Amino acid sequence: MSSKFLSLNQEKQERILNAALKEFAQKGYENASTNEIVKSAEISKGLLFHYFNNKKELYLFLYNHFVEVLMEEFFNELDFSERDIFERLKSLMILKSKLMIRHPEVFDFMMSASMEASEEVKEAMNSTNTELMEASYGRLFENIDLTKFQEGMDIQRTINIIMWTLKGFSNQEQEKAKKLHKGLHDFNDAFKEAEVYIDMLRKSFYKNQ
Template sequence: MYSKFLNLEQEKQDRIINAAIKEFAQKGYERASTNEMVKAAGISKGLLFHYFGNKKQLFLFLFDYCCRILAEQFYQKINLAERDFFTRIRQAVMIKMELLTTYPDLFTFIEEAYLEDSAEVKVEVDKKVKVLSDANFGKVYEGIDFSKFRDDMDIKKVLKIITYTFEKLSEEMLSQAKLSPTHHIDYEKGFQEAEVYFEIFTTCFYK
């Protein structure tokens, strides 16, 4: 679907992507202006729609693009040879903080996409989020040394408890951001709260 765009020289692709990401991140899907995007990218509106078809397809393309870039960077940095469950998860948290600093616009766009209420894109985004969550769940836990957990524990249930806890924390962070005028997600506060749960879970579930 996007072959014409992907055949462009990289510099032009980057200009279009960066302009569109910034506009969507700042204004959300409904209020984002394709006129502003093409102005910032230095192309015509006709060309933008020639490459992507419409605003919705552009938005969904960018969501996939941002997730792919961040996932590639994340898995390049994380040490999947680390077998301790909580050490690995803490490592993941620190990498996320590093990526937040390196790619702030990508994270802002993804945050807005997660919070997006527009019926035009919400269903598709929610489906993509579920697929990503399921895929990353398995990969992040791959190779973990579960022998460190107490013998009287059902590991599957323990992982569900931990996963549900952090999913709930994420939901609360998103809800708070949605109520905020800036839609800013306080990751530092979230990571500090997560650390409290890490300590509790280590005490409860490890031998």
């Protein structure tokens, strides 16, 4: 259904995607206005509904499209030869920051999408979401050097603790940034603080070195 859209000249495609991205990111699914989207994309009302039959399909197309785009960049640029889990997660964090700087609107949209309230759209999102996202989540821990962990550790649960810690830290930083109205506040400071947590986890879960 969106094949029509994909055979449109690049420039117009982008105008439409960006307009929709911003509108949905700012206002959420239900509150976003297709009116505003066509206005800022400088296309006609009818055309939007010619390409995407309705608001929902437009939203899901955006979501799937940018999940793919981000995922691809992630896995192209992430170094999977590094077998130490903490080093790999460190470069993951750095990469994430780079991507946030490269495509801030896309991240805004993905964030707002992940908190979307509208039932109508949440269901449909999850199906594609889980397929792709959870698969990729697994890849993050492929070929990790498990010998570094202390004997007898429950690896899967340990990895969960590590990931939850980093996610918690990341959320905390985002909250701070929001309060200070800085889009992306001093990255170096944040990264140093992240390293402190990573060192704590390393000491706790790795063998004495």
